[in-house]
Amino acid sequence: MAVIRREAVFSNKLLPYLLVAPQLVLTGVFFLWPAVQALQQSVMKSDPFGIRTRFVGWENFKALFADPLYLGSIRLSFVFAGAVAFLAMSLALFLAVQANRQLRGSQIYKTLLIWPYALAPAVSAVLWVFLFQPSIGVVSLALQGLGIPWDYHLHGGQALLLVILASVARQISYNFIFFLAGLQAVPKTLIEAAMIDGASSRRVFWSVVFPLLTPTTFFLIVMNTVYAFFDTFGVIDALTKGGPGKATETLCYKVYLDGFRSFRINSSAAQSVVLMAVVILLTAFQFKFLQRRVHYEGGG
Amino acid sequence: MNKRLDIWAVGVLVAVLALGFVGLSQQKIEIQFWYALTGDLGKATVEQVDKFNASQDKYFINAIYKGSYADTMTAAIAAYRAGEAPHIVQIFEVGTGTMLAAGPAIYPVHQLMADTKTPFDPTAYIAPVKGYYSFPDGRMAAMPFNSSTAVLWYNKSAFRQAGLDPDNPPRTWAEVRAAAKKIVDAGAAKIGLSCSWLTWTQFEQFAAIHDIPFATKSNGFEGMDAVLALDHPLFVRHVQTLMDMQKEGSFTYGGRDSQPDALFPAGEAAMLIASSALRARILREAQFEWGVTYLPSYDDFIAAPKNSIIGGAALWVMRRPDATAAHYQGVAAFFAFISTPENAAWWHMRTGYIPLTFAAYEVAKAAGYYQTNPGADIPTLQLARPNPTKNTQGLRLGNLPSIRVVIYEEVEKALAGQQTAKDALANSVKRGNALLREFESLYK
Numbered sequence: 188m189a190v191i192r193r194e195a196v197f198s199n200k201l202l203p204y205l206l207v208a209p210q211l212v213l214t215g216v217f218f219l220w221p222a223v224q225a226l227q228q229s230v231m232k233s234d235p236f237g238i239r240t241r242f243v244g245w246e247n248f249k250a251l252f253a254d255p256l257y258l259g260s261i262r263l264s265f266v267f268a269g270a271v272a273f274l275a276m277s278l279a280l281f282l283a284v285q286a287n288r289q290l291r292g293s294q295i296y297k298t299l300l301i302w303p304y305a306l307a308p309a310v311s312a313v314l315w316v317f318l319f320q321p322s323i324g325v326v327s328l329a330l331q332g333l334g335i336p337w338d339y340h341l342h343g344g345q346a347l348l349l350v351i352l353a354s355v356a357r358q359i360s361y362n363f364i365f366f367l368a369g370l371q372a373v374p375k376t377l378i379e380a381a382m383i384d385g386a387s388s389r390r391v392f393w394s395v396v397f398p399l400l401t402p403t404t405f406f407l408i409v410m411n412t413v414y415a416f417f418d419t420f421g422v423i424d425a426l427t428k429g430g431p432g433k434a435t436e437t438l439c440y441k442v443y444l445d446g447f448r449s450f451r452i453n454s455s456a457a458q459s460v461v462l463m464a465v466v467i468l469l470t471a472f473q474f475k476f477l478q479r480r481v482h483y484e485g486g487g
Numbered sequence: 488m489n490k491r492l493d494i495w496a497v498g499v500l501v502a503v504l505a506l507g508f509v510g511l512s513q514q515k516i517e518i519q520f521w522y523a524l525t526g527d528l529g530k531a532t533v534e535q536v537d538k539f540n541a542s543q544d545k546y547f548i549n550a551i552y553k554g555s556y557a558d559t560m561t562a563a564i565a566a567y568r569a570g571e572a573p574h575i576v577q578i579f580e581v582g583t584g585t586m587l588a589a590g591p592a593i594y595p596v597h598q599l600m601a602d603t604k605t606p607f608d609p610t611a612y613i614a615p616v617k618g619y620y621s622f623p624d625g626r627m628a629a630m631p632f633n634s635s636t637a638v639l640w641y642n643k644s645a646f647r648q649a650g651l652d653p654d655n656p657p658r659t660w661a662e663v664r665a666a667a668k669k670i671v672d673a674g675a676a677k678i679g680l681s682c683s684w685l686t687w688t689q690f691e692q693f694a695a696i697h698d699i700p701f702a703t704k705s706n707g708f709e710g711m712d713a714v715l716a717l718d719h720p721l722f723v724r725h726v727q728t729l730m731d732m733q734k735e736g737s738f739t740y741g742g743r744d745s746q747p748d749a750l751f752p753a754g755e756a757a758m759l760i761a762s763s764a765l766r767a768r769i770l771r772e773a774q775f776e777w778g779v780t781y782l783p784s785y786d787d788f789i790a791a792p793k794n795s796i797i798g799g800a801a802l803w804v805m806r807r808p809d810a811t812a813a814h815y816q817g818v819a820a821f822f823a824f825i826s827t828p829e830n831a832a833w834w835h836m837r838t839g840y841i842p843l844t845f846a847a848y849e850v851a852k853a854a855g856y857y858q859t860n861p862g863a864d865i866p867t868l869q870l871a872r873p874n875p876t877k878n879t880q881g882l883r884l885g886n887l888p889s890i891r892v893v894i895y896e897e898v899e900k901a902l903a904g905q906q907t908a909k910d911a912l913a914n915s916v917k918r919g920n921a922l923l924r925e926f927e928s929l930y931k
Contacts, residue, residue: 234929235585236592237568322677322741322755340742341903428743429892431899447561449889450585451925 228456235450247457268415279362304360308421343434369403515547519573523559546817572805594804597626603819619881629801635764643776645757648675667737676757679737683761696792707883726908763866766839779862794872885926
């Protein structure tokens, strides 16, 4: 471990505060203030226009957790997040391992793999619509030609599969970059030593490389879960709008539906407070776990 | 010394500019108008506003696009909470219950017209258009703007190919089913029948033309304590018909809201029950001969179907702390402007929406619009059917957007074979009523 100077030295006492001020203002205006508003709304009951507002305490939360449909949405969100994180990470790791080899044209692979990340969620979802729309999608027609009754407008399982795949496709690029960077940081000497000891390349990967990737893996688990929970709105909205039935109505999409489509602002606020708690837990987990387990080679 | 002079110069310049802006804004009274129409319809809205602005020099209407209907309504509500509501906002028909319940946030049109002493004749407006936005006693709360209704679009080429008479479209559900089956069996199109806005077209419109209630208390017009009446046997029968048709391949559920719209102009669906406002898109995209006709009905239940109800949006006047009487005078002038027979007929012919007034319909007719655009009068004729009843004046239900989603979910499950038609409707009633009670409790 290299020595880290814990305190940076500024000659001017005001300067450091000025330097962080823009970030603090942004955080305050765009994160803290709305969060406080959500907390406040979640214990109120009011009409959409806020003309009649009264305090109701825990009532909104009680109603939420007594609602089997909300509990269903929680279950769905965890299934969805688990599937997205697992698929996006394992595929990205596989691709990163391939791209990390000394192959001709590996630069091109890397570039192509990173590209999808630059695509806006709504745009990529529209591309998925072109592929999978039951009546006009190219892939749908092929599937139906094979005798598979593909219609995600009616089959909840297919709809869920589709939004999972569309979400995974976007996240692979992100994971790929981190895994590739992680792989490149693995010291060659360790791998060579293992090979000299006669380990197969599979054994080298699982016993040497993968454990050294642990910090990256844990970081990505948290990031992918957060992504699946909060950043997949565009995909769901463009593809299924939460349907059919409630097959793809994740917690985040439900906040939108209830708050902005149905004007049930207080219930929506209560739901976003629940989600806020989830993020706080995930973040706390990340900090606690990573700080204990992570040891970066070479310090810093 | 020079530096100080510069500062003075800049200061004076800023002051002059500021005064200039104040002067400009004092010349004309600016009225904020938030709208939600996109593409060509958005362009037509701006054209109408521009015509008004050019027609007089007292007021300037500033038309601002605010996103989808739902986005615009959300934005208007948020703006009201911040004391900065637009003077005029375009709100879709399902938002009517919420807007009417908003009390001090809105300025009812009948009151606006009276306060500003603007000549105003409510009887000039087409009844189902006006009725949707009126209080139970007939006083108008909002100004109708872009109204549509549901119609049946059909592909004449596909009809011909399947051996059906393209000039004699189906009028009953039995005929629709037979035609759809024949089309699919003959391979004339992949899909026989599909429906956009399923809850609007197959429940709300369906209830009106069959003269059965969608909800009690005159569909909510007479009180917030209404309950859904979707368990009527005719609804069960209809959902069963759709399920049977889905099974035999003559009906294809195409997704929620406007998602199935694309199936018709693309030639995928030979018949589509959708909004009459789809006309412009079909004109632009369809590469085949098409026709439009009235909504099908169950002729053994009702011999002469009643009028359908509207969809679309109306203009609501909102209160804001800094609005003056002059602002509202301008709003009233704008409403009078868009209601003149010539302007309303222009809007109708330009956009394909329903004419606001009977006089506008006559102007369009005299201009030969219905000769050159066959079927363009069908929506109006369907809306203007005689003897409207309590079941055909529209819906006045709180949380209606959520109720629509509930119906989507339950019918989707039925169409996927996960529950019976009866259960789908019973669940819709149960869940929908909970939403109605929740809305009601906000205003107790």
